[in-house]
Amino acid sequence: MSAEILVTADTEGALQAIRRGLRANRLLAIGLVMALLIVLVAILAPLLAPEAPDAVHPLQTLLPPSSAHWFGTDQLGRDLFSRVVYGARISPVIAFLVLAISCAVGIPLGIAAGYYGGRIGEVIMRVTDVFLAFPALLLALALAAVLPPSLGSVTLAVSVTWWPWYTRLVRAQAASVAGRPFVEGAKASGVSDLRILLRHVLPNSLTPLIVQVSLDVSAVILTVSALSFLGLGAQDPTPEWGLMVSQGQVYFPGQWWLVTFPGAAIVFTAVAFNLLGDGLRDVLDPRRLVTTR
Amino acid sequence: MSRYLLRRVALAVLVVVGVVVLTFVIARVIPGDPAASWAGPHASRQEIAQVRTELGLDLPLPQQILRYFSGVLRGNWGTSIHTHQPVLSDIMDRAPASIELVVTAIVIALVVGLPLGLASARWAHRAPDGLIRIGAVFAVSMPAFWLALILQLVFFQRLHVLPVAGQYDPNLDYTHPLTQYTRMVVVDSLITANWAVLRSGLSHLVLPALVVASYPFGVITRMVRGSELDTLGEDHVRATRALGFPERAIFGRFALKPALVPVVSVIALVFAYSLVNTFLVETIFDWPGLGSYAADSISSLDTPAIVGITLFIAVIYVIANLIVDLVQAWVDPRIALS
Numbered sequence: 001m002s003a004e005i006l007v008t009a010d011t012e013g014a015l016q017a018i019r020r021g022l023r024a025n026r027l028l029a030i031g032l033v034m035a036l037l038i039v040l041v042a043i044l045a046p047l048l049a050p051e052a053p054d055a056v057h058p059l060q061t062l063l064p065p066s067s068a069h070w071f072g073t074d075q076l077g078r079d080l081f082s083r084v085v086y087g088a089r090i091s092p093v094i095a096f097l098v099l100a101i102s103c104a105v106g107i108p109l110g111i112a113a114g115y116y117g118g119r120i121g122e123v124i125m126r127v128t129d130v131f132l133a134f135p136a137l138l139l140a141l142a143l144a145a146v147l148p149p150s151l152g153s154v155t156l157a158v159s160v161t162w163w164p165w166y167t168r169l170v171r172a173q174a175a176s177v178a179g180r181p182f183v184e185g186a187k188a189s190g191v192s193d194l195r196i197l198l199r200h201v202l203p204n205s206l207t208p209l210i211v212q213v214s215l216d217v218s219a220v221i222l223t224v225s226a227l228s229f230l231g232l233g234a235q236d237p238t239p240e241w242g243l244m245v246s247q248g249q250v251y252f253p254g255q256w257w258l259v260t261f262p263g264a265a266i267v268f269t270a271v272a273f274n275l276l277g278d279g280l281r282d283v284l285d286p287r288r289l290v291t292t293r
Numbered sequence: 294m295s296r297y298l299l300r301r302v303a304l305a306v307l308v309v310v311g312v313v314v315l316t317f318v319i320a321r322v323i324p325g326d327p328a329a330s331w332a333g334p335h336a337s338r339q340e341i342a343q344v345r346t347e348l349g350l351d352l353p354l355p356q357q358i359l360r361y362f363s364g365v366l367r368g369n370w371g372t373s374i375h376t377h378q379p380v381l382s383d384i385m386d387r388a389p390a391s392i393e394l395v396v397t398a399i400v401i402a403l404v405v406g407l408p409l410g411l412a413s414a415r416w417a418h419r420a421p422d423g424l425i426r427i428g429a430v431f432a433v434s435m436p437a438f439w440l441a442l443i444l445q446l447v448f449f450q451r452l453h454v455l456p457v458a459g460q461y462d463p464n465l466d467y468t469h470p471l472t473q474y475t476r477m478v479v480v481d482s483l484i485t486a487n488w489a490v491l492r493s494g495l496s497h498l499v500l501p502a503l504v505v506a507s508y509p510f511g512v513i514t515r516m517v518r519g520s521e522l523d524t525l526g527e528d529h530v531r532a533t534r535a536l537g538f539p540e541r542a543i544f545g546r547f548a549l550k551p552a553l554v555p556v557v558s559v560i561a562l563v564f565a566y567s568l569v570n571t572f573l574v575e576t577i578f579d580w581p582g583l584g585s586y587a588a589d590s591i592s593s594l595d596t597p598a599i600v601g602i603t604l605f606i607a608v609i610y611v612i613a614n615l616i617v618d619l620v621q622a623w624v625d626p627r628i629a630l631s
Contacts, residue, residue: 142599242436
């Protein structure tokens with residue numbers, strides 16, 4: 001209960017900071033609008049798309065963009081605009097899943113390592129080091145390559161790659177909080193460890209975590225689309241943007257629209273969340289606030 | 294310093310051991326039947342059984358790990374399924390082309406990104422800063438495979454200016470044969486004074502290098518901007534301002550040097566990242582490096598090759614990080630003490 005109150009108090013302060021920041025930081029505002037647009041497109045996909053994403057029309061294959069088919073049609077005569085619109089329901093959702101799983105694994109481990117320290121903490125951090133020794137895309141790729149190709153495998157592979165970043169971030173925060181007088185005081189007055197962790201350690205790690213997660217949305221979307229491009233992720237007829245670029249490559253550059261539009265959707269999404277993450281960092285990190293003014 | 298060096302090296306060795314164990318898990322534990330995947334999709338049951346004993350898959354797990362480990366140490370990284378060559382020698386054949394590509398890309402990223410990052414910090418929160426920041430955000434938001442295709446469309450298909458496939462014009466093999474020393478076309482043609490191949494090699498290098506440079510450029514630009522702004526706010530820099538040094542000296546001399554320390558560490562990171570990015574770029578440009586080898590291995594389910602490349606790049610990454618940490622400790626002795 002009280003943990004919730006504390007968290008809301010913290011987010012309320014953050015909300016105010018964001019409101020102030022939106023006025024000062026135009027890039028953050030642009031990123032927020034773009035991200036909201038993607039969410040809207042994903043929710044309203046059935047209304048926006050003129051056709052079902054997998055509706056095949058054998059007589060209308062590879063048509064260039066026109067007023068009937070804004071983004072043209074693909075090799076099976078599917079309306080590309082509809083497919084790109086429905087694609088907004090895939091990559092961002094996978095990114096959300098990956099980040100949720102990574103936080104669920106990474107945060108408890110980071111808190112354990114930072115708060116308790118000792119031998120357990122040492123072991124956790126050495127394991128984390130091993131995972132961090134791989135560039136994210138490389139490890140995700142190796143894992144996805146030995147798993148059967150599907151969006152589920154990609155989600156798993158990228159999550160396995162991503163959690164150590166949060167463990168490291170939270171450990172540093174938790175370790176710095178663990179030694180402070182108010183935590184020592186709580187300990188001395190017999191407050192349970194779990195309560196200390198939930199009330200003091202976790203809320204203190206929240207702000208850097210929010211910033212990191214929002215910055216990571218783009219990176220995860222790019223990683224997932226890269227795996228799909230290599231054939232390790234989504235399979236036809238899923239309207240996944242990376243897969244669509246990969247399929248359109250065969251008809252490139254003659255039928256340029258097959259590659260151009262799904263790829264532009266990836267760029268749009270990645271730019272949106274990068275601007276959002278950057279802006280949030282500027283606004284929420286007080287140290288940076290002072291120095292960048 | 295020497296204690297720090299020792300500890301840091303020991304840590305790196307520990308990480309490499311962990312990396313080998315993790316690749317073991319990927320190669321031998323996750324696939325349903327590693328012997329079947331190792332033997333390839335067309336192997337008979339007898340061949341699979343033979344592979345199983347060869348790989349020692351009938352042994353207890355700890356013994357398997359030891360065998361795998363000593364194999365890796367002795368350079369026995371398995372045989373590639375699609376090239377039928379030892380994986381390590383495949384990697385050594387292909388690595389130079391990729392390293393040439395990635396190093397060129399990072400040089401481009403530095404040459405463009407450093408001044409732009411500084412300009413962005415110099416005119417922070419004004420028009421040039423906004424433009425540069427948006428440019429940098431786009432650069433890190435580009436899927437490399439898409440950028441590669443779009444650049445091909447623009448520069449080759451529409452403008453007809455740059456070649457898009459291979460390392461140099463293959464017709465030159467008849468008129469100006471290239472002697473290979475390093476397997477890097479630009480380096481080899483330069484040291485053998487083969488100007489025709491050099492010219493062709495450079496023009497073939499431009500587009501793929503630009504694509505690979507995109508991400509490092511964005512990262513370096515943002516890093517330089519942030520780091521310069523941070524140091525400008527520090528006491529020692531503010532002191533120089535109070536002492537009346539001209540703005541240019543404050544910006545270029547007192548703030549620049551400390552601001553570059555974190556930039557150095559990011560170079561190691563983007564080097565490894567870019568090596569992996571070549572997986573997405575090299576096939577599109579028909580570049581005969583690690584990346585196209587990796588992409589071929591993935592499409593032919595060549596587990597030994599995939600695991601070998603993974604191990605190779607991870608070890609490069611660990612070494613690069615080690616070097617960066619040691620250089621930083623040498624530049625800033627406080628790091629070694631903490």
